[in-house]
């Protein structure tokens with residue numbers, strides 16, 4: 001199947017990778033392309049800096065779901081708050097909810113227990129996709145998650161299974177089981193790794209792909225190599241800048257070859273653009289990404 005069609009069928013696209021490689025730019029670019037294709041899409045960010053808002057030209061909105069164009073919404077998520085909302089939704093009897101939320105056991109548990117924050121984030125995404133009332137969003141087709149940096153990305157995906165193994169009954173257990181089986185469905189959830197064609201990011205992207213395979217039993221649907229130096233124009237005047245550019249480009253080509261030799265799945269590239277963070281960058285990156293999404297085929301996903 002074409003990679004763009006694969007993306008259009010997914011409910012959750014997790015964009016992961018090391019910070020600073022363009023993860024947020026890529027999440028916004030994918031979100032925008034999906035919205036342009038008519039999918040009701042939300043780009044979900046878990047980072048207090050609200051970079052997604054800036055990237056899509058939306059004012060900081062303090063946690064609310066806000067529109068960012070036709071069929072496109074953004075939300076900056078506060079994980080602590082969504083966990084409480086999930087408890088409310090799962091425990092239907094109001095007095096019980098109040099008791100649970102006020103209890104010191106819950107407070108300590110939700111702040112400290114490994115995996116619960118991740119459960120909150122994923123549970124929130126699933127709720128939005130099911131059109132949870134009061135979220136401010138319509139029934140969505142897709143959530144693009146700008147995931148926390150590398151190691152946390154894998155933790156996010158493995159958390160439900162781990163929590164389900166540790167907690168055997170009750171609302172958290174039910175939620176964890178539900179999320180684990182959702183994540184295990186390659187037709188519903190896909191992972192995209194963002195990286196750059198430099199030594200460290202390439203090594204880390206390959207490690208991340210291996211870790212995903214080992215711990216989550218899944219290949220990423222694509223690696224996206226961002227910020228490639230465009231080939232130098234023939235007419236460029238000689239000088240130190242030209243030499244530097246040429247050197248960066250040479251390094252990019254070497255690392256791209258390294259990546260291609262080490263990973264057989266789809267690899268897409270995005271150029272370094274002379275555009276500041278914002279909607280114009282996202283629109284231009286979208287035009288750069290589309291041909292690759294149309295040309296690449298998706299290798300068969302395993303779960």
Ligand SMILES: Nc1ncnc2c1ncn2[C@@H]1O[C@H](COP(=O)(O)OP(=O)(O)O)[C@@H](O)[C@H]1O
Pocket residue numbers: 018019020021022023024025026051226227228270271272273274275276277278281285
């Ligand atoms: N292809 C690109 N061309 C030019 N600038 C880019 C590109 N990709 C990302 N940037 C810029 O690089 C910075 C880091 O990108 P960002 O997406 O926020 O990275 P991350 O989320 O991985 O930390 C931002 O200022 C962004 O605008």
Ligand SMILES: [Mg+2]
Pocket residue numbers: 020023024025047051146
């Ligand atoms: Mg970011």
